[in-house]
Amino acid sequence: MKRIILLLSVLGLAGCVGHHVAEKQATNVIDHGDYAVDTSFPSQEQDERVRFLIFHYTAADDKESLRLLTHGSVSAHYLIPSNPGQFNGKPVVLQLVPENKRAWHAGVSGWAGRNNINDTSIGIEIVNDGFHESAAGRQWIPYHKEQIVLAARLARDIMARYQIKPQNVLAHSDIAPLRKTDPGPQFPWQAMAQQGIGAWPDAATVTKYLQGKHRWSAGNVAVIQQALAAYGYTIPQTGKMDPETQRVISAFQMHFRSSNITGVADMETEAIARALVEKYCTPT
Structure with a gap:
């Protein structure tokens, strides 16, 4: 008799679990054609894949920058033109690669023990010649005010969405110092940090x-x-x-x-x- 009661209890419990899952499936199952995915039980042990935000200059004009980043051997998630357009009174950035895909902007790189920074970063390219060589030495090209305004707005949004730490907002030259100089010394890191974008010492x-x-x-x-x-x-x-x-x-x-x-x-x-x-x- 005890065995029968125990069996009924187990069956009853199983029935409750099955009913609970069935209820979840009514709103949490996604049809993938040949199979379905139940998203009812998300693990708490997870975080964002995107950990880094990397700034670059293109070392080219608008036309060539767009060509290189869309049909060349490199890419970036975003491109800020030399004179950003407007839409409903807001500056427009060009998105070249979706954020959930990997762009080829960092190359051989490393930061804080991590390599292949392309895998875990979003890249922002800014149209800027970088520098010109002259008899007086290397002359670094300043950024336009409108570019920096747009860069700050974009960066602040990305940082908030992915919870990127200030010390992980970086220059290409930070993650590849032996071969890169962008975005160069004209990039206003201190002014950006004052807006909550990136790190700065006290x-x-x-x-x-x-x-x-x-x-x-x-x-x-x-x-x-x-x-x-x-x-x-x-x-x-x-x-x-x-x-x-x-x-x-x-x-x-x-x-x-x-x-x-x-x-x-x-x-x-x-x-x-x-x-x-x-x-x-x-x-x-």
């Missing part, structure tokens, strides 16, 4: 790490290498000022200290790097 913390020394005085190469690696850069840990280290430091300076991008390991560079690590990479 001035008081930079002053603390300067330790009263002149900003152009020599910094500690090993300390700079360690700080940049902790922040996310791929950089040698040799304690020596080798050519690769200088290139990475120059990329860092283009982002956070554009007034001097020679790649010299000075005290201000060390202080900025340590301030960024303290602000964004220290567990709370």
